[in-house]
Amino acid sequence: MGIFMTGGTGFVGSMLARDLAERGHEITILTRPGEKKPAGFKEGTVNFLEGDPSGKGSWQVEASHCEVFINLAGASIFSRWNSETKRAIRESRILTTRHLVEAIAMREGKETTLLSTSAVGYYGFHDDEVLNERDTAGSDFLATVAADWEKEALEASKFGARVVICRFGIVLGKGGGAISQMIPLFKYWMGSPLGSGRQWFSWIHERDLWNIYSFLLEHKEISGPVNCSSPNPVRNREMTQALAKALGKPLFLPAVPSFVLRFMLGEFGDILLKGQRVYPGRLMEEGFDFIFSDIGEALKDIVTD
Ligand SMILES: NC(=O)c1ccc[n+]([C@@H]2O[C@H](COP(=O)([O-])OP(=O)(O)OC[C@H]3O[C@@H](n4cnc5c(N)ncnc54)[C@H](OP(=O)(O)O)[C@@H]3O)[C@@H](O)[C@H]2O)c1
Incomplete structure (x- = not known):
């Protein structure tokens, strides 16, 4: 299948593109002019197209020749937020998705799938309740960005796309x-x-995520929100202990106090101090098999060369 990706040069996108190319798909990655392209793709498997998805451009015509769209673009959230970084976090998701949907509209009724990214942060911060796809959006900054990001992507269904x-x-x-x-x-x-x-801490091993994409491409009956997270979320303390064990390092220090994180990181500190317990209800109903559902095994695999 011809697959068009935004954000395909990033941490998730570059490895996902590699995986999909190995499975025989033809990948085109849209990347902003001047940005460094990741190396290591097998010759001829991935095509890079220069263009900025936050604006309209000739890239939209190129994109409209593909059958599948994977939308991953977005400025990093890992910083101390101010009004400028918050604007970048929001616009780099909303505007890119809006322009991608315009490209999809150019396909004029041809079979199209849009796999657009969101995050479990959509649900906002919660205590111990288990959240699934039927739960509603939260009201903090990232939750409202995620909700608006999803709304932009769902517009593609008006042009006949499976979203x-x-x-x-x-x-x-x-x-x-x-x-x-x-x-x-x-x-x-x-x-x-x-x-x-x-x-x-709701987590997913990257290998399961790549498999989810192929599963979603095969299962054309699936549309709407899909939680892409392991069936076993853990508490921050459990994740930290599992990482220490995987690295062979004991936990010596006391927990970092909340006020220190808030002082150092401002509003972004809340992302680390609060969380949500998310269950991949839709994937489990559809029979998706996770390779990694135990945090210890997942982290051991990741830290082992
Ligand atoms: N990693 C996670 O744990 C996680 C969890 C939840 C959600 N997500 C979401 O999944 C997506 C991919 O995550 P990732 O970790 O792979 O992110 P990443 O490594 O930061 O890559 C994001 C990509 O987005 C593009 N981009 C960055 N800033 C942009 C801007 N201002 N305007 C337009 N495009 C921009 C870049 O592509 P070019 O430079 O080539 O244009 C970059 O390769 C993101 O949207 C992220 O929010 C990730």
Whole structure:
């Protein structure tokens, strides 16, 4: 299948593109002019197209020749937020999705699938209740961005596209993401739980995520929101202990107090101190088989070369 990707140069996208290319799909990655392209793709398997998805452009015509669209673009949320970073986080998702949907509209009724990204942050912050796809959006900043991001993607269904909203848990992988920021702390004996350590951490191993994409491509009857997270979310303390064990480092330090994180990171600190316990109800109903449903096994696999 011809697959068009935004955000295909990032941590998730570059490995997903590699996986889909190995499965025989033809991949086109849209990347902003001047941005570094990831290396390591097998010659001729992935085509890079320069263009900025936050604006209209000739890239939309190129895109409209593809049957499948994977939308991953978005500015990083890992920073101390101010009005400028919040604007970038929001616009890099809403505008890119809007322009991608315009490209889909150019397909004029041809069979089309849009797999658009969202996050479990859609549900907002919760205590212990288990959340599934039927639960409603939260009201904090990231939850409202996610809800609006999803709304833009769902517009593609007006042009006949099958739209699946992939609500990612925290992606655990070898080449980047949250874990790559945490590993150095543990190596220097500074890894410890955050705040109470009781907050839920909904996670997914990258290999399961790649398999989910292929599953969603095969199962054309699936549309709407799909939680892409392991069936066994854990508390922050459990995840921290599992990471320490995988790295062979004991946990020495007391938990990082909440007020320290809030002082250092501002509003973004809440993302680390609060969480949500998400269950992949839709994938389980449809019979998807997770390779990694145990956090210890997943982290051991990731930290092993
Ligand atoms: N990683 C996770 O744990 C996680 C969890 C939940 C949701 N997500 C979502 O999944 C998506 C992919 O995550 P990731 O970890 O792979 O992110 P990433 O490594 O930061 O990559 C994001 C991609 O988005 C593009 N991008 C960055 N800033 C942009 C901007 N201002 N305007 C337009 N495009 C921009 C970049 O492509 P070019 O530079 O090539 O243009 C980049 O390759 C993101 O939208 C993220 O919010 C990720």
